[in-house]
Amino acid sequence: MNANTSLRVIPTSAEERIYVTQPHLPPLAEFLPYLEKIWSSKVLTNGGPFHHQLEKALCDYLGVEHLALFANGTLALVTALQALRITGEVITTPYSFVATAHSLLWNGIKPVFVDVEPDTLNLDPVKIEAAITPQTTAIMPVHCYGHPCDVEAIQKIADNYNLKVIYDAAHAFGVQTEAGSVLQHGDLAILSFHATKVFNTFEGGAIICPDPKTKQRIDHLKNFGHVDEVTVVAPGINGKMNEVTAAFGLLQLQHIDEALARRKQIDALYRELLHRVPGIRCLGNAGETVANHAYFPILVEPNYPISRDALYHKFREREVIVRRYFYPLISDFPMYRGLPSAHRDNLPVASDASARVLCLPIYPALSDDDIRRVVNIITEHCQ
Numbered sequence: 001m002n003a004n005t006s007l008r009v010i011p012t013s014a015e016e017r018i019y020v021t022q023p024h025l026p027p028l029a030e031f032l033p034y035l036e037k038i039w040s041s042k043v044l045t046n047g048g049p050f051h052h053q054l055e056k057a058l059c060d061y062l063g064v065e066h067l068a069l070f071a072n073g074t075l076a077l078v079t080a081l082q083a084l085r086i087t088g089e090v091i092t093t094p095y096s097f098v099a100t101a102h103s104l105l106w107n108g109i110k111p112v113f114v115d116v117e118p119d120t121l122n123l124d125p126v127k128i129e130a131a132i133t134p135q136t137t138a139i140m141p142v143h144c145y146g147h148p149c150d151v152e153a154i155q156k157i158a159d160n161y162n163l164k165v166i167y168d169a170a171h172a173f174g175v176q177t178e179a180g181s182v183l184q185h186g187d188l189a190i191l192s193f194h195a196t197k198v199f200n201t202f203e204g205g206a207i208i209c210p211d212p213k214t215k216q217r218i219d220h221l222k223n224f225g226h227v228d229e230v231t232v233v234a235p236g237i238n239g240k241m242n243e244v245t246a247a248f249g250l251l252q253l254q255h256i257d258e259a260l261a262r263r264k265q266i267d268a269l270y271r272e273l274l275h276r277v278p279g280i281r282c283l284g285n286a287g288e289t290v291a292n293h294a295y296f297p298i299l300v301e302p303n304y305p306i307s308r309d310a311l312y313h314k315f316r317e318r319e320v321i322v323r324r325y326f327y328p329l330i331s332d333f334p335m336y337r338g339l340p341s342a343h344r345d346n347l348p349v350a351s352d353a354s355a356r357v358l359c360l361p362i363y364p365a366l367s368d369d370d371i372r373r374v375v376n377i378i379t380e381h382c383q
């Protein structure tokens with residue numbers, strides 16, 4: 001019997017769900033030769049050949065001198081603080097993923113939240129000085145959404161007060177300014193290769209190091225503090241990236257340029273379709289000469305007909321899963337909200353952005369039709 005003659009009523013299929021992101025994966029067949037090598041060498045971890053190759057390939061690709069791979073970005077953050085022996089208080093942003101501040105608590109360090117700039121939603125250098133105390137030892141800014149911080153102003157303050165700077169550059173893979181890679185700034189910078197990030201190795205991360213000596217200390221710290229069979233120099237952790245992950249990173253790197261090119265097109269189409277929509281502000285470039293279009297944040301302004309949360313729920317009803325990055329602020333979570341710096345009066349710009357932001361879907365496999373579907377949900381309230 002032919003399906004067309006059947007009396008069954010076939011429901012019109014619901015629109016396919018669109019998520020805020022979808023990991024970019026190369027063809028599976030391309031990964032098998034790497035696995036075969038691992039199966040025959042039986043080197044699974046502890047700084048094997050793929051680990052070594054990926055460190056070198058990433059240095060070349062990113063335009064940095066030294067880099068230490070990690071099992072994930074959070075371990076990289078925790079270890080970066082250990083490597084520089086940071087203690088006391090660290091100035092950081094409330095407008096980030098919670099791992100930024102958690103890495104401080106895991107080191108027994110007190111986070112001191114400072115507000116962000118309205119244009120970039122990055123740590124506001126003008127407000128840093130007032131938060132410095134005799135206990136302050138470092139600044140931990142975030143290149144939020146991959147938009148570079150005001151690295152020069154931050155470095156100037158750090159130099160004046162003898163503070164270290166550790167960038168949480170989890171969003172900033174491949175981002176460049178006129179001075180080159182944004183990852184070169186600060187004493188250390190960390191990357192995340194989590195599944196949701198622009199460059200993913202399922203899970204993974206790295207610390208960008210300024211010199212071989214610092215990299216060596218970090219390499220010891222990520223391997224229990226082991227220097228050789230009988231020497232342990234520090235209470236290190238197990239932060240190593242394994243060989244399957246490193247091999248996958250090498251393969252991903254071959255496809256990253258096409259993925260970034262598609263992200264750039266998507267960003268441009270969103271901007272074209274949204275730029276005349278009243279009450280919707282797209283966050284702009286922050287001086288990067290090469291952007292990575294890791295996220296597409298919009299701010300729902302007071303003159304938009306419905307609230308951010310109402311729009312968020314409209315999206316969900318229509319099977320478009322947008323995200324409120326970053327709501328709640330880190331400073332509003334229970335382990336932080338008792339800190340004096342976590343008070344909303346101290347963080348007006350971050351609080352306002354957190355109440356207005358929505359991150360729209362952006363990933364290489366998103367089609368132009370998908371983008372129009374997303375934008376239509378925004379514009380149908382404007383008639």
Ligand SMILES: *Cc1c(COP(=O)(O)O)cnc(C)c1O
Nearest residue numbers: 072073074097099170192193194
């Ligand atoms: C993803 C992310 C991290 C954590 O990285 P993982 O690899 O998931 O541990 C840290 N900071 C920021 C800003 C992030 O977005």
